[in-house]
Amino acid sequence: ALTAGIVGLPNVGKSTLFNAITKAGAEAANYPFCTIDPNVGIVEVPDHRLHKLTELVKPKKTVPTAFEFTDIAGIVKGASKGEGLGNKFLSHIRQVDAICHVVRCFADDDITHVSGKVNPIDDIETINLELILADLESIERRIERVGKMARQKDKESMYEFEVLSKLKEAFEADKPARTVEFTEEQEKLVKGLHLLTSKPVLYVANVGEDDIADPSENEYVQQVREFAANEEAEVIVVCAKIEEEIAELDDDEKAMFLDELGIEESGLDQLIRAAYNLLGLATYFTAGVQEVRAWTFKQGMKAPQCAGIIHTDFEKGFIRAETVSYDDLLAGGSMSAAREAGRVRLEGKEYLVKDGDVIHFRFNV
Ligand code: GDP
Numbered sequence: 001a002l003t004a005g006i007v008g009l010p011n012v013g014k015s016t017l018f019n020a021i022t023k024a025g026a027e028a029a030n031y032p033f034c035t036i037d038p039n040v041g042i043v044e045v046p047d048h049r050l051h052k053l054t055e056l057v058k059p060k061k062t063v064p065t066a067f068e069f070t071d072i073a074g075i076v077k078g079a080s081k082g083e084g085l086g087n088k089f090l091s092h093i094r095q096v097d098a099i100c101h102v103v104r105c106f107a108d109d110d111i112t113h114v115s116g117k118v119n120p121i122d123d124i125e126t127i128n129l130e131l132i133l134a135d136l137e138s139i140e141r142r143i144e145r146v147g148k149m150a151r152q153k154d155k156e157s158m159y160e161f162e163v164l165s166k167l168k169e170a171f172e173a174d175k176p177a178r179t180v181e182f183t184e185e186q187e188k189l190v191k192g193l194h195l196l197t198s199k200p201v202l203y204v205a206n207v208g209e210d211d212i213a214d215p216s217e218n219e220y221v222q223q224v225r226e227f228a229a230n231e232e233a234e235v236i237v238v239c240a241k242i243e244e245e246i247a248e249l250d251d252d253e254k255a256m257f258l259d260e261l262g263i264e265e266s267g268l269d270q271l272i273r274a275a276y277n278l279l280g281l282a283t284y285f286t287a288g289v290q291e292v293r294a295w296t297f298k299q300g301m302k303a304p305q306c307a308g309i310i311h312t313d314f315e316k317g318f319i320r321a322e323t324v325s326y327d328d329l330l331a332g333g334s335m336s337a338a339r340e341a342g343r344v345r346l347e348g349k350e351y352l353v354k355d356g357d358v359i360h361f362r363f364n365v
Pocket of ligand 1: 011
């Protein structure tokens with residue numbers, strides 16, 4: 001399963017945020033595809049469409065979908081035997097599919113900052129630089145080898161050399177691979193290099209309790225936003241401490257608490273949805289009287305693959321996907337109304353499933 005790694009300097013609030021994630025977290029038993037590991041937190045994906053579908057269909061049971069966050073700090077702390085912390089840190093980042101970079105934006109004199117004062121851009125650059133240097137090191141040997149062959153006019157090597165040189169140039173200017181523009185063809189080559197700085201990133205600005213209602217007042221948040229805009233990354237504002245408290249509440253209490261704070265959605269819920277998108281994940285639904293359920297698929301998956309997420313037999317015996325978009329179903333008010341309006345399509349093997357599709361799979365057993 002794809003996972004988003006929580007990364008950041010010491011004392012920025014990673015553990016506090018990860019605690020909130022595990023407290024709010026889903027029962028692993030309901031999600032057999034998820035990893036059971038103390039450093040992995042399973043979260044349910046908040047989705048108002050699931051509630052609407054439940055109202056519409058009135059099933060016996062409603063099941064949200066889920067995915068995983070990985071606490072990199074936790075792994076690194078627990079595994080510092082022999083190898084240096086640096087290498088462990090990098091090798092664990094290598095294993096995650098997207099990065100949630102937590103940055104300290106709260107002032108608190110009682111909590112030591114590793115570099116002496118709160119400076120979110122310095123913090124971001126410290127970690128980014130570490131990753132860039134690791135990537136530079138990992139392509140340098142390859143450049144040497146490919147360069148030799150390129151000089152002998154080997155076509156493929158010449159092509160690869162061009163790509164590698166472009167990366168090297170970026171790294172030497174302290175720029176991550178994800179900010180370099182490549183053609184689609186080159187992009188495939190880059191993907192094969194498994195670079196740390198190719199991974200998609202979002203920034204989590206951890207603010208103090210007083211700033212959560214109006215984070216634009218916080219100058220550190222402004223700085224992070226400006227920085228992130230340059231690499232077209234998203235910024236999510238949270239107060240990790242408050243999220244830890246919210247995570248202990250039930251739904252009604254949570255709604256009241258958020259209302260008191262003057263916010264519509266908790267920072268953690270925003271983070272969950274942003275990380276889900278960052279991982280390239282999307283949701284389709286099944287809606288029967290027994291169960292209304294959200295399922296996670298990877299954007300770009302076709303109907304049979306999506307059927308296989310429910311059960312391998314569904315994929316093997318796939319015939320058709322009876323599909324209606326969430327919006328069309330809601331507009332119609334019921335499945336039969338949507339059908340009468342001609343909104344229910346019979347899709348075949350090549351159909352690319354879209355976020356929000358409500359699907360009934362037909363298959364041979
Ligand atoms: P980590 O080293 O990044 O995992 O940081 P921790 O989660 O252990 O947090 C470091 C310290 O900062 C702890 O004492 C936390 O209680 C505190 N802290 C974390 N988030 C916040 C926050 O939003 N506001 C305030 N005031 N303190 C926080």
